[in-house]
Amino acid sequence: MRLAVIGAICVALIVAIVALAGGPRQSVTALRDARALANLPQVELGPMLSADEGTPDLVVFQDGADGWFELDMAALPEGLRIGFYGTRLIDAFTGNAHVPLYCTGTTQRPGKIIWVVQDAQIVADYAFCSPRRMDLGPLRPFAVSVELVREDLTRDEVEDLELALADDPHRAPVVLPQDISDLTHRRIVTLPHLWVAPQSRGRLYDVEQALQDAIETHLGEAEVSFTRRPQSNPNLVLTPEDGGPQVNGMAIQVGARSGVVPGIWAEPMVIRVACRPEACARLDSLDFTPLIAPARDIEALHAAMAEIVLRAADDPGPTPGLYPTIEALEDDRLEISDPQPVTYQTRYIVRQGGD
Structure with a gap:
C-alpha cells in the first residue's frame, strides 16, 4: 500500500513538472532547440x-x-x-x-x-x-x-x-x-485596367509620363509614383491545350476558366501622389480620361479576344477572381482616395x- 502511494506521488510530481514545462510537446521542442543551438558554428x-x-x-x-x-x-x-x-x-x-x-x-x-x-x-x-x-x-x-x-x-x-x-x-x-518631406499628405489613384500591344509597348511609358506631367502641373507640387494593383498577376505564358507553341499575353477570367489574350499586355496601375492638402484637393478636378485613352483601346481588346487561348477544361488554374473578366476590363471607373497623412x-x- 505504501509503495502504491509513493508511486502515485512520483507520477503526480512528474506530471506537474511536465505541465510546468509546457507539456510534452513544448519540452521536446525546447530539447531540440537546445541541441540545434549547441551544434551551431x-x-x-x-x-x-x-x-x-x-x-x-x-x-x-x-x-x-x-x-x-x-x-x-x-x-x-x-x-x-x-x-x-x-x-x-x-x-x-x-x-x-x-x-x-x-x-x-x-x-x-x-x-x-x-x-x-x-x-x-x-x-x-x-x-x-x-x-x-x-x-x-x-x-x-x-x-x-x-x-x-x-x-x-x-x-x-x-x-x-x-x-x-x-x-x-x-x-x-x-x-x-x-x-x-514637406508633402504631408497622400492620395491614391486606382486607374481602370490599362493594356497595350507588345509591338507598341513604348506607349505605356508615354502614358505614365503624360500622367506624371499632368498631375505635377495641375497640383503645382507633388511626388508621383506608379505601382501595380495589389494582388494582380496581369500577364501569363500559357501552353495551349493542343500542345502547340506557348502564347504570351494578358491573363483573363472567362467563366470558371482562365486564359491568355495574345497580342495584349496588361498593366493594372495605381498612382501614389504625395502633396500638401491644398494641392491634394486639386486632384479631384483633373480629367484622367484623355491621358489614359491610348492604353484603353476597347476595339483592339475585343478583336484580340477572338484569339484567346484558354487553359485545359480540367485545369482549374488559379483562384477565380485573380484575373480580370472582360467586364472588369471594360469598366472605365477610376477611384481617388481621400487625402491621408503621410506617416x-x-x-x-x-x-x-x-x-
Whole structure:
C-alpha cells in the first residue's frame, strides 16, 4: 500500500513538472532547440557589432519568445562568441556574409534579431526566423529586458518624438526617419485596367509620363509614383491545350476558366501622389480620361479576344477572381482616395522604469 502511494506521488510530481514545462510537446521542442543551438558554428561577436564611428549608440536584440533586450556594450568580455548558422543559399546568391530573414505572419514562433544602431538608424542587422539559427544566450548576462515600440507617425508627431526622446533617459531611438518631406499628405489613384500591344509597348511609358506631367502641373507640387494593383498577376505564358507553341499575353477570367489574350499586355496601375492638402484637393478636378485613352483601346481588346487561348477544361488554374473578366476590363471607373497623412515608421525602446 505504501509503495502504491509513493508511486502515485512520483507520477503526480512528474506530471506537474511536465505541465510546468509546457507539456510534452513544448519540452521536446525546447530539447531540440537546445541541441540545434549547441551544434551551431561559433563566431566572434565583436566584429558583428561594429559601426562606422566605432562603438554604436545602441545594440538591441530579440531572443525569440523571450522578447527584446538592450546590450551593455561596456560589460561585454573581449572575444565573446555566439552560435551563428553558416552561409545559406540566399547568402551565397547575394554574395553577402549574411542576409537577414525576418518572420512574417502570426503562426510562426518569434525569430532572433540583433540590431546595431547608430544615429537612430540600424546600421547592421542579423536575423533568422528560425530560433535555432542563432544562439543569443551568451548575451543575456550582459543585457536587460526592454520594450520595443513601433509607431507610424506624421511629420509633426515624429518631430515631437525626437524632442521627447532626447530628454528621456528611459527611452532611446532605434529608427527615426532621416528625410521628412514637406508633402504631408497622400492620395491614391486606382486607374481602370490599362493594356497595350507588345509591338507598341513604348506607349505605356508615354502614358505614365503624360500622367506624371499632368498631375505635377495641375497640383503645382507633388511626388508621383506608379505601382501595380495589389494582388494582380496581369500577364501569363500559357501552353495551349493542343500542345502547340506557348502564347504570351494578358491573363483573363472567362467563366470558371482562365486564359491568355495574345497580342495584349496588361498593366493594372495605381498612382501614389504625395502633396500638401491644398494641392491634394486639386486632384479631384483633373480629367484622367484623355491621358489614359491610348492604353484603353476597347476595339483592339475585343478583336484580340477572338484569339484567346484558354487553359485545359480540367485545369482549374488559379483562384477565380485573380484575373480580370472582360467586364472588369471594360469598366472605365477610376477611384481617388481621400487625402491621408503621410506617416513614417519609427522604433524606439522603453527601458525598465519608463512609462
